[in-house]
Amino acid sequence: MKTARTVATNPRLTSLEASFFTTRARRTQRSDANGDVRTRQEPNLSSFRSGSVCSVVSVVKNMRKTAISDALFARAQNLFPGGVNSPVRAFKAVGGTPVFLTRGQGARVWDADGNSYLDFLGSWGPLILGHADPDVVAAIEAAAGKGTSFGASTEREVLLGEAIRAAVPSMERMRFVSSGTEATMSALRVARGYTGRHRFIKVEGGYHGHADTLLAAAGSGVATLGMPSCAGVTPGAAADTIIVPFNDEAAMQAAFEASQIAAVIIEPIPGNMGLVPPRPGYLPALRQMCDAYDALLIFDEVISGFRVGRGGAQALFGVRPDLTCLGKVVGGGLPLGVFGGKAEFMSAVAPEGPVYQAGTLSGNPLAMAAGLAVLRKLDQAAYRRLDALGQRLETGIKNALAASGVAAQLHRVGSAFTLFFCAEPVTDFVSAKRADTERFARFFHEMLDRGIYLPPAQLETGFISLAHTEEDIDTFVASSREALATIG
Numbered sequence: 001m002k003t004a005r006t007v008a009t010n011p012r013l014t015s016l017e018a019s020f021f022t023t024r025a026r027r028t029q030r031s032d033a034n035g036d037v038r039t040r041q042e043p044n045l046s047s048f049r050s051g052s053v054c055s056v057v058s059v060v061k062n063m064r065k066t067a068i069s070d071a072l073f074a075r076a077q078n079l080f081p082g083g084v085n086s087p088v089r090a091f092k093a094v095g096g097t098p099v100f101l102t103r104g105q106g107a108r109v110w111d112a113d114g115n116s117y118l119d120f121l122g123s124w125g126p127l128i129l130g131h132a133d134p135d136v137v138a139a140i141e142a143a144a145g146k147g148t149s150f151g152a153s154t155e156r157e158v159l160l161g162e163a164i165r166a167a168v169p170s171m172e173r174m175r176f177v178s179s180g181t182e183a184t185m186s187a188l189r190v191a192r193g194y195t196g197r198h199r200f201i202k203v204e205g206g207y208h209g210h211a212d213t214l215l216a217a218a219g220s221g222v223a224t225l226g227m228p229s230c231a232g233v234t235p236g237a238a239a240d241t242i243i244v245p246f247n248d249e250a251a252m253q254a255a256f257e258a259s260q261i262a263a264v265i266i267e268p269i270p271g272n273m274g275l276v277p278p279r280p281g282y283l284p285a286l287r288q289m290c291d292a293y294d295a296l297l298i299f300d301e302v303i304s305g306f307r308v309g310r311g312g313a314q315a316l317f318g319v320r321p322d323l324t325c326l327g328k329v330v331g332g333g334l335p336l337g338v339f340g341g342k343a344e345f346m347s348a349v350a351p352e353g354p355v356y357q358a359g360t361l362s363g364n365p366l367a368m369a370a371g372l373a374v375l376r377k378l379d380q381a382a383y384r385r386l387d388a389l390g391q392r393l394e395t396g397i398k399n400a401l402a403a404s405g406v407a408a409q410l411h412r413v414g415s416a417f418t419l420f421f422c423a424e425p426v427t428d429f430v431s432a433k434r435a436d437t438e439r440f441a442r443f444f445h446e447m448l449d450r451g452i453y454l455p456p457a458q459l460e461t462g463f464i465s466l467a468h469t470e471e472d473i474d475t476f477v478a479s480s481r482e483a484l485a486t487i488g
């Protein structure tokens, strides 16, 4: 595992100071009164390569103001472990002070110091329409005015459930929860309860939230922080978790042969070791193995659900799982998770069956309203547009990489992407971890200083939203071109 960078070794401050002088000559426009990083549509030959699909966009590297974020972070560290309420937000992998955001609108966010950024994090995936989409905000406001929680059934639950089933037919029946973690934890309980077996298989570098049984060899923050295991998880809780490498059918087959398996839980397009698409045939092979051994196939589509298409990864690859977990996009930026699948399996859930699962805020009216508002806007045209924006980014970044000579791999599925800083192909967790995290950290800060907000760790996924414009993508590409040239 790579060790996390410390603030002390972060080259950002010196490079930022140095670049202030080197970029002054070509700086054509400074920040506005709020310190916003601005771009403009004037030729800047140093950041434009002929033959690129991108329009001519110049990039301004700004002296970001950080005094208020620094002060807030100091107070936050007093309150919250690492100063944050979810580990990767702490910038441990990239160094520096995390930005404290105050506002988001469309594709842009603003921090407490008044800097603004084009957002390619999208709250880690949910914001497929961008920030504060007027229809989503109106739906939440309307719902809130009629009561924020009832702890009782509502029509909106039925409407959202029907909308989800229409888009993801394998989810014949489902239950709403409040987070992705609850969804995966509950789906696994259903699989175990239904089959009467304890053991399950997950892939190395797959992240399914922070339930005890699912933390072994996990991706996302667990990988970023280089934690081989998680303190507080008892050996008993982890004993039934079998880990196999992603994209490795033989290892999966061997795991099935070695013990009685209740389920395979897998992100069909892993997004927590960076974005790593499955090899052709891998997901169908998992389906066959689960059928052969009477185990349930659980697709954790918390990231890929409603992101890579209306039907998620299961529609994209034509593989029907037994259970599916959703989160992020389906909640429209509010706390929502869903697990569901074949009626036969879901009938095991209480009060119909013996698998207990419950939640005070489950089916929360605000989350239902937000989810419905988002799903209404995600038609085929929306996904075509997201893919076109993604393609524009991919082409631009690949050109920029070729021009810079930096060895890196751009992975993209639709509007989700990761730029791995390594020369060799990335196909699983081991190869993903070969990426140069120091180099990523420098790239991250060069981008941040140019007003581009990326996930603050190499083994994560960036997201494009429908609020991004072609020009925003070109700004991303032009910024990357400069950042790549700087980090060499």
Ligand code: PMP
Binding pocket: 124, 178, 179, 180, 181, 182, 184, 207, 208, 209, 210, 220, 267, 271, 272, 300, 301, 302, 303, 327, 328, 337
């Ligand atoms: N599954 C996957 C694939 C995820 O990416 C995540 C969160 N990033 C989760 C589950 C857990 O979701 P939550 O953070 O909402 O608990």
